[in-house]
Amino acid sequence: GAVVSQHPSWVICKSGTSVKIECRSLDFQATTMFWYRQFPKQSLMLMATSNEGSKATYEQGVEKDKFLINHASLTLSTLTVTSAHPEDSSFYICSARESEQFFGPGTRLTVL
Amino acid sequence: QKEVEQNSGPLSVPEGAIASLNCTYSDRGSQSFFWYRQYSGKSPELIMFIYSNGDKEDGRFTAQLNKASQYVSLLIRDSQPSDSATYLCAVKWGYQKVTFGIGTKLQVIP
Numbered sequence: 592g593a594v595v596s597q598h599p600s601w602v603i604c605k606s607g608t609s610v611k612i613e614c615r616s617l618d619f620q621a622t623t624m625f626w627y628r629q630f631p632k633q634s635l636m637l638m639a640t641s642n643e644g645s646k647a648t649y650e651q652g653v654e655k656d657k658f659l660i661n662h663a664s665l666t667l668s669t670l671t672v673t674s675a676h677p678e679d680s681s682f683y684i685c686s687a688r689e690s691e692q693f694f695g696p697g698t699r700l701t702v703l
Numbered sequence: 704q705k706e707v708e709q710n711s712g713p714l715s716v717p718e719g720a721i722a723s724l725n726c727t728y729s730d731r732g733s734q735s736f737f738w739y740r741q742y743s744g745k746s747p748e749l750i751m752f753i754y755s756n757g758d759k760e761d762g763r764f765t766a767q768l769n770k771a772s773q774y775v776s777l778l779i780r781d782s783q784p785s786d787s788a789t790y791l792c793a794v795k796w797g798y799q800k801v802t803f804g805i806g807t808k809l810q811v812i813p
Contacts, residue, residue: 623799634791634805635747684746691737692793692801697746 594618595687597695604675605703612670612698614685620665621687626658629682629697641668675702705730707794709804717812722779724807726792729773735795736768736775740788741806747791751777782811 594617604610614624624641639660640648647660659671672679684697706729716722724738735754739747753759753766753775765778775794779786789806796802 625801635803637801640799682746688799691735691749691752693749694739694746699744 595685595693595695597685597698599698600696601699601701603701603703606676607674609671609673610675610700612672612683612685612700614668614670614687614695616666616687619687621668622665623688624662624668625686625688625692626660626668626670627684627686629684635684638670643668672700675700677702705733705794705796705800705802707792707802707804709792709807711805712808713810714807715810715812716782718782718784720782722782722786722809722811724777724779724790724792724809726775726777726794726804727773728775728792728794728802730794730796731770731773733773733794733796736766737793737795737801738764738766738775738777739791739793739803740786741791742788779809782809784811784813787811 641662662668738751751766792804
């Protein structure tokens with residue numbers, strides 16, 4: 592299957608700082624990538640759809656000014672959590688789609 | 704609101720038995736159905752997809768789809784302890800929209 596990478600795999604930051612997470616498609620071009628968040632014992636929740644060369648589409652209830660998404664190339668999308676707070680601590684997973692979604696390994700964010 | 708329902712479990716089966724995981728969905732127009740396996744602390748891994756009514760087999764895994772009943776299932780034959788994980792059902796509807804179930808935790812007892 593297709594390979595999607597994420598970096599970093601985990602990050603710990605202080606409250607109020609910003610954190611950038613990268614998602615790369617390694618062996619295919621992805622005009623669309625997806626960002627999910629998963630809290631413990633809960634399902635994946637789609638946060639936003641990242642579109643190469645255009646603005647991301649955010650799901651209802653997700654603050655676009657807090658979760659900045661940039662999809663500058665066909666192989667890279669970034670999610671920046673701005674002014675992170677402890678309630679933003681979660682497992683963030685990106686995915687890209689050929690015919691089926693393939694997920695990156697995830698980034699575990701802990702905000703102290 | 705498109706919904707995908709799964710029993711969160713845990714579902715416990717003895718090693719070598721058949722594990723049966725079930726999922727129902729609310730959108731009758733859904734076209735594509737996926738099963739993902741997620742180990743604790745890891746991201747989901749696609750194991751099966753099915754588009755048409757009936758059964759689809761891949762090794763020890765069989766996906767079953769019944770669109771009339773809005774029901775999709777995953778059978779795992781000869782269950783192994785390494786199959787112990789959470790299995791997520793995902794349903795694609797509309798353009799690029801996918802909804803995930805909460806997942807069923809499977810425990811295979813040696």
